[in-house]
Amino acid sequence: MAEENDKKIIEKVKEIYDKFVQNLGNLRVRERDVVKKYKEHDRQEKIEEITKSLNK
Numbered sequence: 001m002a003e004e005n006d007k008k009i010i011e012k013v014k015e016i017y018d019k020f021v022q023n024l025g026n027l028r029v030r031e032r033d034v035v036k037k038y039k040e041h042d043r044q045e046k047i048e049e050i051t052k053s054l055n056k
Helices: 002-055
Strands: none
Touching: none
16 A cells, blocks of 8 residues: 555656656746847847947
């Protein structure tokens, strides 16, 4: 009986761990996308600044 309960607990822990790893991967993808967008936005602002200074 105890061995059966141990197996159920181990399976549940494996499920929770797998979900955790999946969520961590999703967060890394989101973080990468946010950083990419920020860099693109920052780059665009710098281009606009240079363009304005050249047009003066």
